[in-house]
Amino acid sequence: MKAYIDVTLKESILDPQGAAVKEGLIKLGYDVEGVRIGKHIEVELMDMEINEAEKLIREMCEKLLINPVIETYTFRLEV
Amino acid sequence: MKAGVVVFPGSNCDKDVFETLKGLDVDVKYIWHDEENLDVDLLVLPGGFSYGDYLRCGAIARFARILDGIYEFSQKDKLLVGICNGFQILTELKLLPGALLRNKNLKFICEDCTLIVENNNTPFTKLYEKGEAVNFPIAHGEGNYFIDEEGLKKLKENNQIVFKYRNNPNGSVEDIAGIINKNGNVLGLMPHPERASSKLLGCDDGTRFFKGAIEYFKDW
Numbered sequence: 001m002k003a004y005i006d007v008t009l010k011e012s013i014l015d016p017q018g019a020a021v022k023e024g025l026i027k028l029g030y031d032v033e034g035v036r037i038g039k040h041i042e043v044e045l046m047d048m049e050i051n052e053a054e055k056l057i058r059e060m061c062e063k064l065l066i067n068p069v070i071e072t073y074t075f076r077l078e079v
Numbered sequence: 080m081k082a083g084v085v086v087f088p089g090s091n092c093d094k095d096v097f098e099t100l101k102g103l104d105v106d107v108k109y110i111w112h113d114e115e116n117l118d119v120d121l122l123v124l125p126g127g128f129s130y131g132d133y134l135r136c137g138a139i140a141r142f143a144r145i146l147d148g149i150y151e152f153s154q155k156d157k158l159l160v161g162i163c164n165g166f167q168i169l170t171e172l173k174l175l176p177g178a179l180l181r182n183k184n185l186k187f188i189c190e191d192c193t194l195i196v197e198n199n200n201t202p203f204t205k206l207y208e209k210g211e212a213v214n215f216p217i218a219h220g221e222g223n224y225f226i227d228e229e230g231l232k233k234l235k236e237n238n239q240i241v242f243k244y245r246n247n248p249n250g251s252v253e254d255i256a257g258i259i260n261k262n263g264n265v266l267g268l269m270p271h272p273e274r275a276s277s278k279l280l281g282c283d284d285g286t287r288f289f290k291g292a293i294e295y296f297k298d299w
Contacts, residue, residue, distance in 0.1 A: 009180075013225065014250070016185050064142075067135055067171065069178040070225060 001045045003057045005075040007066050008038035041065055053077055080296035082107040083119035085165075087140050092126035092162065092273060099276040099289055112143040120296050121158045122149075124165030126218070126271060136179060136221050137167030146172070158202055158292050159265045163219055166257070166267030175258055175267045176234070177226035183250025187220040191282070192270055193245040194256050198238050201259050202295035203266050206287035213284040215270035217248060222269040224251035224258075237261050242268055 009015045015036050022035040043060065045053055057075050066073050082105045086093045093109065100107040100123075110116070112129075130139035140146065146168075153159050153174055161169040169175045182188060191214055196207040207213065226234065231252060234240050242257035249269075257268025272285030 012227075013180065014183070016181055016183055016250075020185055064138065065134070067138070067178055069170075069227075070180060 001047050001053055002078045003043045003045060003053065003075050004078065005041040005043065005057065005061065005065060005073055006038055007041065007061075007071050007073045008036055009070055010072050013070050047079075050077060050079075080105065080121065080293060081119040082121040082123065083110040083117070084108075084123045084125055085110050085112060085143075085145055086125075087112045087127065087129035087143060089129045089131055090125050090127035090164070092164075092271060095271070095273040095276075096123050096125050096162070099273045099285070102276070103286070103289055103293060105289075105293060110145055112140070112145050114145055115147065117145070117148045117152050119157075121160070121292055122152060124159075124161040124168050125273075126163030126165060129164055129168065132164070132221075135167075135171070137164060137169075137171040140164075140168045141171050150174070153260070153262075153265050157264065158295060160203065160292070161265075161267040162271055162273065163217075163222070163269055166269055167221070169265065169267040174265050175260055176230050177224055177252075177258070179221050179269070180223040180225050180250075181221050182219070182223050182248070187218075188222070188248050189218040190216065190248070192217045192248060192256075194242045194270060195245055196241070197243050198241045198259070200238070201241055201263055201266060201291075203259075203288050203291050204241055205294070206291045212245060214275060214282050215268075215272050215285055216274045217270045218274075219249070219269055222251070223249040224255045224269070226252055226255075234258060241266060242270070 018035040018037045025032045243254040247254045259266045272288035275282040275285035
């Protein structure tokens with residue numbers, strides 16, 4: 001079983017990296033409203049109940065993978 | 080009084096801090112991150128790139144064995160200071176509030192910086208005047224201090240803002256360069272006082288930072 005986790009800065013936090021990339025896209029002629037850059041983390045788990053896997057991934061995110069002061073996350077599981 | 084400088088894989092300012100303290104006649108030792116013994120009075124988490132700064136700055140270091148006892152250490156009448164990467168570790172550990180973000184201009188900045196001493200009522204800053212301008216260099220890519228409004232209000236109420244930048248180089252909230260915890264014994268700052276600890280280095284404004292901490296223990 002695999003978990004695909006996306007970590008992004010909270011909406012309220014300025015993302016200078018995203019802002020720089022947005023400028024780049026605009027210079028290339030694309031009409032872009034905004035760009036946010038985050039991190040993608042893949043965690044391979046043993047096979048287990050979906051509920052259990054969700055609980056574990058949330059725990060991992062809150063303990064280490066994200067900093068709740070500045071970041072937020074979403075994830076999906078693939079059996 | 081004994082001092083310890085924690086050495087993580089990737090620390091690169093450990094020797095600077097060690098030499099600064101040794102030059103002030105302090106009984107100082109290096110403490111490898113895998114040790115458990117925290118038998119010191121002043122503990123320094125130095126600058127650098129602990130564990131390569133993978134995931135986030137300071138995120139992995141908080142799981143080093145030496146840090147197991149650090150919460151307990153911080154609750155005692157002892158001093159803990161995190162400089163640069165050490166500051167990042169202290170916020171990851173939640174011993175200090177807030178977080179350090181990527182510099183606003185996205186650049187790694189390495190330059191001399193003028194700081195204003197906002198609070199000289201701490202062991203580290205008691206030898207400075209309130210409002211005094213001092214020069215400590217900075218060298219960081221992620222020194223942009225962030226704290227939410229509620230947290231900022233608390234920092235102000237408790238007089239926890241210790242240093243501010245005169246010309247904010249990285250986008251930090253309210254020009255904050257260094258803060259202290261509520262108890263007044265855990266301090267974190269992005270600039271490097273140890274790199275301003277000798278006229279040979281161009282400036283010795285940082286010496287009083289360490290002298291203040293040493294004097295704190297003088298009567299022990």
